[in-house]
Amino acid sequence: MSKTRHETYETAVVDVQDAPPPAPAPAAAPGTAAALAPAGRVRTRRRPAHRRGPRYAGRADAACLRRLLPRALVVAFLAGGTTAFVAEDKAVELNVDGRQRTLHTFADDVTELLAEEGVPVGAHDMVAPAPGTALADGDEVAVRHGRPVLLTLDGRRRQVWTTAETVEGALRRLGVRAEGAHLSASRSRRIGREGLTLDVRTERTVTIMADGRARTVRTNAATVREAVEQAGVTLRGQDSLSVPAESFPRDGQTVTVLRITAGREVHEEAIPHQVRRVADPGLFRGTEVVDQAGRPGLRRTTYAVRTVNGVRLTPRRLRTEVVREPLPRVVRVGTRPRPASVRGADHLDWEGLAACESGGKPDAVDPSGTYGGLYQFDTRTWHSLGGHGRPQDAPAAEQTYRAKKLYARQGASPWPHCGARLQR
The missing domain is CATH 1.10.530.10 (Lysozyme)
Structure with a gap:
């Protein structure tokens, strides 16, 4: 009830208390002869009309009016205040999150009504009609509280707010295509005020290229590896994919399966030996004698070899080891002058x-x-x-x-x- 209405009602009550007490008998309608007569039984001396003169009769009527007028005014004012009080009472339908009830209120607008009923409204809540809208008898007020949803949609996480009460309603309002999608919660699950965590993987088209053939599938898989398996392609040994196997498959994406064979190769190569020349004064100049023929060493290198879809890649060196050290060639060189x-x-x-x-x-x-x-x-x-x-x-x-x-x-x-x- 507004302050103005209270004040009007209280003023009417004070006026009733301060007015002269009314007659015990019910008052007749104003303007009638009964209303002008004193209420109850009053002993008065009546003179016959033919014995009273016109002047005396006029004075008597004026005195009677002066005595009844305050009472008539109080009754009329009290009747008018009651009519205003009843007019401000409104029957309103209030629906909060689907729970509907009928209320009688003296609130002037939607904001006052929600405050009287203790219904909190936040930034993410929906109120119809909008707060501040004037109320009239028979109006309907609906409140839908916002609910936080931690939504992971196709691998991307974000927090959204919704006034929908079920998962299906929330997806529809968020514009998420749910046909063929994977949902971490059933569509009929209700969303409480505390919200929920929801993982949604929509259906996408992915093309798998394997063994010279293209396979296109509709999938809601969480990883590329799952999409490849759904396409009927098996990964063996060291087979790999053109994108990370645990990445999220995107709509329209093409994934190539790399058939890999791996092995090792060992290459051996000679290590050249050195030549060590030693001066020998016992030999004539120009004479050379080989004391040690020399022997090349042996180096062994191991390579990792891979082929991808039948194409040999450049070998990758794993390790190198010397199997045999080289022996130098030793030559004695004469320094003795030759006879002429x-x-x-x-x-x-x-x-x-x-x-x-x-x-x-x-x-x-x-x-x-x-x-x-x-x-x-x-x-x-x-x-x-x-x-x-x-x-x-x-x-x-x-x-x-x-x-x-x-x-x-x-x-x-x-x-x-x-x-x-x-x-x-």
Whole structure:
């Protein structure tokens, strides 16, 4: 009830208390003869009308009116206040979250009505008609409280508010397509004032490319891996996908299955050996003797090899190890000055002898492998003349020097067929 209405009613009550007490008998309607007469039984002396004069009769009527007028005014004022009080009482239908009841109220507008009934209204609530709207008898007021929903829609999480009372109603108001969708709660589940957490995966179209064939499926899967399985494609061994398998499949997405085979390959390669040269004063200059032939080492490298959909990728090196260390080649190099000549042999035609024996080739070897060099020494004779190693490995000058020494010792007999060439 508004303050103005209270004040009007209270004023009417005070006026009734301060007015002269009414007559015990009920008052007749104003303006009638009975209303003008004193109420109850009053002993008065009546004179016959024919004995009263006109002047006396007028005075009596005026006095009677003066005595009854306050009473008539109080009755009329009280009747008017009661009529105003009754007029401000309104019958209103109030519906709060589906619970409807009929109320009688003196509230002027929707805001006053909700405050009287203790109905809180927040920023996310719906009130119809809007707060502040004037009320009239027979009006209907509806209140729908907002409910928080922690919605994960196709992998994206956000909080929304809804005045719907069920999951299905909330999805419809949020514009979420629920046909074929996966819902973490049933559509008929009611949403309390405390709200709820809802996971929705709508149906999407995904194309799977595998083994040279495209497969298109409608799915509400949570991961790409699930969508691939729904397409009837099995991943084996090290098979992979063109997108992360646990990612969320998007509408219209194309996923390629990568068929992968993997293995290992081992490659071996030689490690070149070094050559170590050692000076030997016991050997003539230009003479080299190999003391250690040398041996290359061995390096082993392991590679990871993969093929993707039949295409070989670049091998990836896993590890390298040395299986065998190389051995250096050791060569003794002569530093001793070579004699200028051999007495009695310098004037001979050694070039002619060499041309006859080996065709003038210092590294020549006969078919049997017994004789070698310019002058076809056998190894035993070569060593007896101070030579080292094989004659065909020695420099041409050293071979000629050893041949001269042999001639000085045995003449031309070591060369029975070509010895005559020595004579020019």
